[in-house]
Amino acid sequence: MSNSIESTLHETRVFPPPESFVAQANVSGKAAYQALLDEADRDPNGFWGRLARENLQWSKPFTQVLDESKAPFYTWFGDGELNVSANCLDVNLVNGNADKIAIIFEADGGEVTQVTYQQLYERVCKFANALKALGYKAGDRAIIYLPMSIEAVVAMQACARLGVIHSVVFGGFSSKSLHERITDVGASLVITADAQMRGGKAIALKPAVDEALGMGGCEAVRHSIVYRRTGGDVAWDAKRDLWMHEITAKQSADCPPVPVNAEHPLFILYTSGSTGKPKGVQHSSGGYLLWAKLTMEWTFDAKPSDIFWCTADVGWVTGHSYITYGPLAAGLTQVVFEGVPTYPDAGRFWKMIQDHKVTTFYTAPTAIRSLIKASEAKASHHPKSYDLSSLRLLGSVGEPINPEAWMWYHINVGGERCPIVDTWWQTETGGHMITPLPGVTPLKPGSCTTRLPGITAAIVDETGGDVEAGHGGFLVIKRPWPSMIRAIWGDPDRYVKSYFPSELRGYYLAGDGAQCDTDGCFWIMGRIDDVLNVSGHRLGTMEVESALVAHELVAEAAVVGRPDATTGEAVVAFVVLKRSRPEGDEAIAIGKQLRDWVAKEIGPIAKPKEIRFGDNLPKTRSGKIMRRLLRVVAKGETVTQDVSTLENPAILDQLSTPV
Numbered sequence: 244m245s246n247s248i249e250s251t252l253h254e255t256r257v258f259p260p261p262e263s264f265v266a267q268a269n270v271s272g273k274a275a276y277q278a279l280l281d282e283a284d285r286d287p288n289g290f291w292g293r294l295a296r297e298n299l300q301w302s303k304p305f306t307q308v309l310d311e312s313k314a315p316f317y318t319w320f321g322d323g324e325l326n327v328s329a330n331c332l333d334v335n336l337v338n339g340n341a342d343k344i345a346i347i348f349e350a351d352g353g354e355v356t357q358v359t360y361q362q363l364y365e366r367v368c369k370f371a372n373a374l375k376a377l378g379y380k381a382g383d384r385a386i387i388y389l390p391m392s393i394e395a396v397v398a399m400q401a402c403a404r405l406g407v408i409h410s411v412v413f414g415g416f417s418s419k420s421l422h423e424r425i426t427d428v429g430a431s432l433v434i435t436a437d438a439q440m441r442g443g444k445a446i447a448l449k450p451a452v453d454e455a456l457g458m459g460g461c462e463a464v465r466h467s468i469v470y471r472r473t474g475g476d477v478a479w480d481a482k483r484d485l486w487m488h489e490i491t492a493k494q495s496a497d498c499p500p501v502p503v504n505a506e507h508p509l510f511i512l513y514t515s516g517s518t519g520k521p522k523g524v525q526h527s528s529g530g531y532l533l534w535a536k537l538t539m540e541w542t543f544d545a546k547p548s549d550i551f552w553c554t555a556d557v558g559w560v561t562g563h564s565y566i567t568y569g570p571l572a573a574g575l576t577q578v579v580f581e582g583v584p585t586y587p588d589a590g591r592f593w594k595m596i597q598d599h600k601v602t603t604f605y606t607a608p609t610a611i612r613s614l615i616k617a618s619e620a621k622a623s624h625h626p627k628s629y630d631l632s633s634l635r636l637l638g639s640v641g642e643p644i645n646p647e648a649w650m651w652y653h654i655n656v657g658g659e660r661c662p663i664v665d666t667w668w669q670t671e672t673g674g675h676m677i678t679p680l681p682g683v684t685p686l687k688p689g690s691c692t693t694r695l696p697g698i699t700a701a702i703v704d705e706t707g708g709d710v711e712a713g714h715g716g717f718l719v720i721k722r723p724w725p726s727m728i729r730a731i732w733g734d735p736d737r738y739v740k741s742y743f744p745s746e747l748r749g750y751y752l753a754g755d756g757a758q759c760d761t762d763g764c765f766w767i768m769g770r771i772d773d774v775l776n777v778s779g780h781r782l783g784t785m786e787v788e789s790a791l792v793a794h795e796l797v798a799e800a801a802v803v804g805r806p807d808a809t810t811g812e813a814v815v816a817f818v819v820l821k822r823s824r825p826e827g828d829e830a831i832a833i834g835k836q837l838r839d840w841v842a843k844e845i846g847p848i849a850k851p852k853e854i855r856f857g858d859n860l861p862k863t864r865s866g867k868i869m870r871r872l873l874r875v876v877a878k879g880e881t882v883t884q885d886v887s888t889l890e891n892p893a894i895l896d897q898l899s900t901p902v
């Protein structure tokens with residue numbers, strides 16, 4: 244575990260929840276929170292069973308809450324049946340929300356389109372009917388590779404309506420990454436668009452699908468359904484490709500939801516691990532939806548009058564739980580945004596909050612940090628130049644938020660009146676795990692504060708023993724919870740090994756190092772494995788290394804993370820070429836070539852910020868690369884550790900010089 248875990252905490256500021264917020268909160272005051280904690284700790288099954296009955300509509304009620312007989316392969320509400328899409332759409336039609344705006348969509352160029360719950364229901368039903376007509380049914384897998392759009396929500400919800408398991412691939416991933424996911428998941432359907440608009444530019448999407456499907460191993464894919472976003476020219480395979488608007492045009496606007504078992508996989512979402520290829524994290528229908536909905540109500544204090552805006556992409560879990568599922572299950576109006584925070588200028592987020600009267604704004608620290616810089620550079624981009632008085636609650640997700648960024652967000656965006664919920668969770672947890680409750684928890688900048696009721700988060704040592712407050716350790720969840728990962732698609736052994744290592748007494752291992760203070764507040768210190776967090780996105784160092792060594796010039800590569808003021812961490816690659824070490828302009832040229840290569844192999848988010856060339860890498864006598872030393876070198880610091888076990892200590896000097 245990294246040394247930073249032992250570092251002492253200097254942050255002492257505490258911000259109690261504003262009384263006016265407490266007065267109206269869904270979970271109001273410490274006693275209400277404590278009562279939920281106690282109920283969950285005293286009788287977890289009674290607690291979860293009650294919530295699942297109260298919050299979801301079941302087509303067949305469950306009789307068993309948790310089945311632990313095949314632990315760690317847990318099942319929740321395992322003999323119950325429901326449909327996720329019916330719980331997001333149909334319920335709103337009978338609850339009086341039919342004419343309520345479900346989605347306010349703002350395109351990259353600023354055009355706004357709104358759909359009501361009734362209209363969204365009809366679009367989902369038409370698309371589901373089209374899928375049904377093409378022969379797709381419960382259990383089939385669909386890859387979704389779409390820009391942020393109403394269509395993306397429609398596609399996901401339509402899959403859920405039929406029990407088709409979706410796997411969304413972020414539009415920034417390359418054809419190679421797409422191919423890997425299509426084959427791993429065994430998809431029979433791909434849903435994509437001609438292009439996406441980002442920052443005023445059209446970026447083609449369909450060619451990546453065509454390329455991926457041409458790579459072999461995708462024979463199971465029968466159709467590729469294309470949403471026409473820009474109307475530009477696209478290559479067309481008449482046997483396989485279908486326009487979304489054509490196949491939905493004549494469909495009925497009603498499609499009966501297919502009831503599925505609570506454990507039926509709702510989706511599979513790929514995320515990076517410390518070794519090997521990305522893991523297909525499999526989520527359930529019942530337990531997952533329960534938590535997406537409840538956390539909307541608890542963490543985001545969801546109210547019918549809210550205008551909720553989560554800035555994530557549906558390609559990540561945040562976009563699943565807090566765009567496609569949670570806000571709809573909670574019956575809210577939400578903003579969905581296609582573009583980027585800096586186009587047409589860095590005031591875009593603030594202008595959108597002002598225009599749409601957003602009440603609840605959920606974004607990532609990396610976005611906040613980049614906008615701090617931009618607003619300092621130009622007053623008209625500063626949040627103070629906009630009317631943000633509609634805001635009542637702010638959220639943060641994806642990485643630790645540094646106290647400076649927290650304070651800036653609090654003062655300049657939240658006007659010192661909005662609580663900030665710093666939500667710690669993961670692709671695997673399905674929803675928030677450790678987070679303030681805005682009407683309960685005193686906030687500490689930089690801490691995700693306390694566990695949610697029913698979530699048994701704790702800090703333990705290598706043997707699973709509890710660690711005292713103020714000391715670093717492994718962040719674990721001691722007992723299962725309904726929205727937890729169910730499996731790694733196609734790799735049950737990896738599921739057990741990654742998340743339930745035998746030394747840890749059956750606890751779920753999150754992979755983060757953390758400590759807890761004497762108030763029970765958690766402070767996340769970073770990953771304990773070779774996973775980096777770049778702009779809130781998870782990236783395995785091994786994935787980047789594999790991409791680099793796949794290049795014909797590269798003999799060896801080692802990738803580490805370096806703290807970065809904007810992106811949290813930045814990728815630094817140490818590379819040994821098959822030929823002699825390049826210098827000067829040549830090093831710059833090859834460096835660029837390799838960075839572009841990584842973008843093509845994985846996606847632009849994986850591009851190394853810096854590449855350093857060496858004649859060799861620092862290795863022990865047994866040939867193990869000393870990444871620990873490379874992390875020091877990458878930071879520009881001098882290695883003070885003992886290097887006597889190194890085969891070639893002189894190499895550190897060479898690698899210390901940036902090109």
Ligand code: WT7
Nearest residue numbers: 640641642643665666667668669670755767781
């Ligand atoms: C990893 C999970 C959660 C959805 C988006 C990322 C880090 C996430 C926080 C936070 C400190 C955080 C952890 C975690 N992380 N939220 N509020 N404070 N760290 O999901 O890609 O699965 O990444 O992101 O390291 O393990 P993900």
